[in-house]
Amino acid sequence: MDVFVRSRTGLFLSYRDSRARIGSRSRISSYQESPYAAVEEDDENEGLIPASPGHTALDLDLPPKWVDISEQVQEILADTQAKITALEKLHAKHVLPGFTDRSMEEHEIEALTTDITKDFRRCQGLIQRIGAQTHTFPPDAPSSHATLTAKNVQRGLAAKVQDISATFRKKQRVYMEKLQGHAIKNQDLLVASGTISLKGSEGMSAVDEDVAAATHTQVQSLSADSQDLTTRDRELTEIAKSISSLAELFKDLSVLVIDQGTLLDSVEYNIEQTAVHVQDAAQELTVATRYQKNTGRRQCIFLLLLIIFGLVVVLILKPKRHSTPPPPPPLASIDVQRRLIYGNIV
Template structure:
């Protein structure tokens, strides 16, 4: 097995800080002249070595200012373990298929196959536990680096992201392995003629939209295995003398116990992921909420655009209504002013021209016109005639004549 470290070497070379003006601390009369000749090194050579990068014996000293964090080694370790688990899972699946096939093999062959299946299952389970312990070491390394003060905020965030990534990968592999074990357990119970106490639901109903379906599936596997384990123990107690039944029930117990251990490991790994943030803060949930909000915002913008287009028409209609109301008001004022002005009526004449003399300037009474002065003259003339009539009437009543 080999590893490609070219990219890591390039990152170290790019992150190395060069100091071409730095003096060689080992330079002297007997330093082979390398300290004085450091400035004449080529650009490519100075990219790998500092100005005083030579010891007295001529060996080259390459300084590394930045080293990768320690928890990056855990990533390689977990990756190797997962690759081994994948290879062993394929072998175990082949053994499962061979073991459940009907045949005429003797009991020794069956027992040998059962031992191989049991040993390989236990080995895979231990490897999952090793992955879990390796992931838990990341927190320990981060705490130690915090105490020594040799970790930055960015490195701490990178450690948390690495922990979540590894826990998710291990959880996916353990979930797949647990499903295969549950299917094999069902086949064993079917071949043995045992009734299944609780059927495992392949697609559990999610009552809470914020509940992780993988956790619900893990709980389903756990409950199914526990029920199968308890039923197998009861069968052993009722029928202790039946060898075939006892052997099959012990095999079922081992598989059910392994499934329960895998469910516990998966639950702890999921707890590591959930502890880094609430399930409401998942990226997929935020993306879904953003899509819903964007659709609602698009609808609101469409409605607002329609209102803005209709506002100009509404303003024009309102202006026309105001103009019509103004014209009606002006027309009413004009008509009321015409009705308030008095009409020109002819002055009443005297009973007889002989009794009542004509007033002075009576010639103007017959003239028709709308001159205000003429109207005043007519009113004065009418008043004078009325007083004259009243005076004549009074004299007639008193019996005085000749006045």
């Protein structure tokens, strides 16, 4: 009995993308007052599990959409690496000499090559979607930090795809060279054995029946070798097509790699400018320290000058306070003094 399974991943992603982003901080709302308080809120913000007394509901931010895209690209690249390893084993097996029918191996090699090329194109499309601005309702202002992070992730994935595709192109080129070497070797063997020169009508008219039978056998072997060469040419044509498609993919990814190099150059320039500014700041700090030391000394000198000036003012004003004439002595003391003086004289 067949079991039908319906995937709801697409619907979940559409609901998640249509939900408005709430902000950088998590909102914590408590439902401890009444179990019916959540009914008054908007239906759009109502949780899947109803709130009960004593429980706390946490509403957290969802990760950006490019996080899922990055994980998907990583999975595709891991699968592609496994396919490249399997293709390398098929290449090594196919180039070995043998007399068995290898049409199945050729079909497997062609299918794996096509799948790997499609995987690279899928990665290219997903990487280009990372830099695209997602639209949400209600619209929110894009953060410069989030945009810079998305650009860095995009450049990193592009560099990784470029490395893996370069490895794939190298293996394809080695396989093509081996196939061309086998084709040239077979052609040289046929020419050396005289098989190619015996396929004309002049050789058939000059030999007897035994020679004609041998020539017919050689012609059959030549036709089998020609069919093998045709198959090899078709394989080389398919490999050339896959390499040309990879060249177009490299052309698109090179733009992102150039942007990454430009970013590194700008970072290096900013670091150099920062070093220059730090050196200038150190010099200014040294000058400021010297000024601060001199300022303390100047303050001490100024304080001493103020003290000296105050003492001088005190010395100047002190005699003026005692410059008034002394009061006259009383008359009784004057008479006593006169009597004493005159009495002594008499």
